[in-house]
Amino acid sequence: MSSRLPSSPRTRRTAAALTVAGLAAGLAVAAPATTAATAAAPPAEDLASRFTLAVLPDTQFYSRYSADQFLPRYGTDPFATQTQWLTAHADDLRIPFTLHLGDIVDRAGVEAEWRAADNAMRTLDEAAAPYSILPGNHDVLNSGVRDDQLDVANEPFNRWFGATRAAKQSTYGGSDPLGLSQFHIFEAEGQRFMSLAVAWNASDATLAWAQSVLDAHPDVPVILTSHALINVAADQTSPIETGDSQRMWDRLIRGNDQIFLTFNGHFHGATRQVKQNDFGHDVHQVLMDYQMAYEGGNGYLGLVEFDLTNGSLSLETGSPWVVQKPQDTLTSYDQPLLDGEHQRFSIPIDFRERFAGFAPGFTAGSADEPKLTDAARAILLDGFEGPDPISTEAPGNELDFVEAEGTLAHWRFNGQDGVVGADTVIEDIAGDNDLTRPDPADTNAVGTLWEDVTVQSTDVHGYSSDAAAVCFDDSSGSRFSYLTTGPDAPINEADLSQGYTIETFVKMDADWNASANGWSKALTRTGNRSQIGVPETRWDWTASPTALGISNLREFQYTSLDADASLGDRVNWSGEIMVDQWQHVAIVNDPESRTTTMYVDGAPVLRNATNVGGMAWHEGHSWILGADWTDDAARNGWHGCIGETRIIDRPTTPDEWLTQRADLTGFEVREAPSGELAADVSSVRFAGVGFPGAEVRLAPAAEGMAARADLSGAVTAVAADGTWEIVVTSGLTAGEHAVELSQALGARSIAPQRVAFAIAAAAPAPAPAPTTPAPAVPGGTQPGATVPTGAPAADVDGSLAATGGDSGSMMPLAVAASALTVLGGVLLALRRRRIARG
Incomplete structure (x- = not known):
């Protein structure tokens, strides 16, 4: 058995329930779980022979942004935190071995990234916690060739993580002649297992080496790791075979009954599949890669419990990084555990039966371990208070948004359903910057029809109060349409040197593809960089000064110039964005901190721009929605939809964004009847202040005194000056009255205010004299x-x-x-x- 390390002391606090608005990259939300501080000791019948295998998916962005993003903000990075946590809890979770799935760094030729990765993995070395590691496509200097075509003597992987370093581990069995692939044999619960780590783009020679390793150890169960095997479909659920996975299956996996489990990264997301090998036995294949999620993966790793007594393999996906972040930095994406279909699962495997053909003596160890997946969840939740509650809610109607001071333009599409024709005007509700559509015949577009652009209200972002969007169909590099401000629109010459906020809602069509739609733009401030003082560059020298679009890898790209154009552009990049899903994007430039920060659905992206203040522009040029602008002409049409879009002349915070709701709390009833009114009263008046455009509704009190039927159901609108009044002239009968007045924007209203009064009974008529x-x-x-x-x-x-x-x-x-x-x-x-x- 491998040595077990003592766990570090932990502060024990109560974990709060988690409140989330939504998650990026298809990540599921963890359900509340019992904390380690309150978890009861497991019953004796729950004890079994168990151990945990740790899995580190792609760490490339942790290494790349360690020095300039993570360390300045947090003092550490997710990669280093992962390995520290694994060594601290190796004893708690019975971790004999760790698998790294490749893409250790993002840029193989950058020394600083290898230093960050070395710092993280050295923690495992110093703790004598063995691991396997392999190069991914980002870890080699030429990812387009087979591994045997690389100049391996100059490959950074061999210098940092090659055979010399691997040989220092107690589990090391050997490396291939190139030094890029390796195998280890580790012991767990009295049994031996092999980790066979095969390099990216393995050559036939490397696969032959792998086969020789299996032949030399015919009685050892094998876990195969390689950077790229199975892929995941756009639904972020279904597995897809790839050329790599099929080749490895045919050449190595199917004919070796020892290989019962595979792990790979590379493809963004999580999925799994089961295939039968030539012996009729199951081979479980698992994809795990979170690099395109929040903060480059947010520190998520895999914890695989092997229950040898009860015959099961269970996966938990958790983040030691999330639970150590300062509370004030947490967002709704910061969940310690992921509970999606392929992020938390348990599958039955009768290990003794599965391995009987090559390891007939395989048996479980002593039944003395509790359920380790439960222990992992308890450790991660211990003391975690969760992100602050999210207050965002669905809008009540089209008025339910926050108006921001300094708004220069706010384009909305409500009420414009149908084809956007030559006479269609998209109103700027904040100024004189209305949008119109140029005649396709007057552009250099190829094959564009008027019917390509429509406004629809059946599918919009749930937090947009506009409830409509403009959609661009059949777009590509040469076929495009766009909406543009007029030549005299004030926004064209807007000076944004004091900072700005740009907000929009965007969605790519379900049939978006990289070849036709990569590098398209949704919002562009047109012009030509080469004509406003930007130094000549290899790329984009004649592009527009500012644009928000999507890359060929489905990453949001925001490129913009500093107010001093001679400094060149600054670029923000998101993680991977899913097709056919609405996203809210906010770009906030703060000249004081000289930063431009991109937020996607409220969460800041990892790769933000620094040393930038304000925005340079090309005089006499418009803003457009739906296309790029390069070489003084439009191109690269947006294939999808764009919702309401707003430009503000200052940096803002999330409480002012379009995803927030209007403040209805200022509603007041300042005038209302009270006490007992005279019997001959002919009207009563209710008046006060509220949100302009909101409805004020009068209704019977929910409890207590019942209002007369004729004294309810009155509705009025709050005037533009914020005042309102309701005058009631019927139903004023003798007795007590209780009503409630509330303010509402469509379906959303605030708690009502109660008003009670009475009307005196009329004096009885005198009786006639007796006769x-x-x-x-x-x-x-x-x-x-x-x-x-x-x-x-x-x-x-x-x-x-x-x-x-x-x-x-x-x-x-x-x-x-x-x-x-x-x-x-x-x-x-x-x-x-x-x-x-x-």
């Missing part, structure tokens, strides 16, 4: 007398109406008194007749 009825005529009715018959009062004299109150059918008091008088006379006449008859 003595004339004697009744025997056997008949007194002439002129009114006899009650049980009919309503209105039926008695044809004119009396029912009173208000709770019984609308009661007779007026005067009518009732008269009826009693008549009844008394009838009873008196009957009594006299009985007396007369003795």
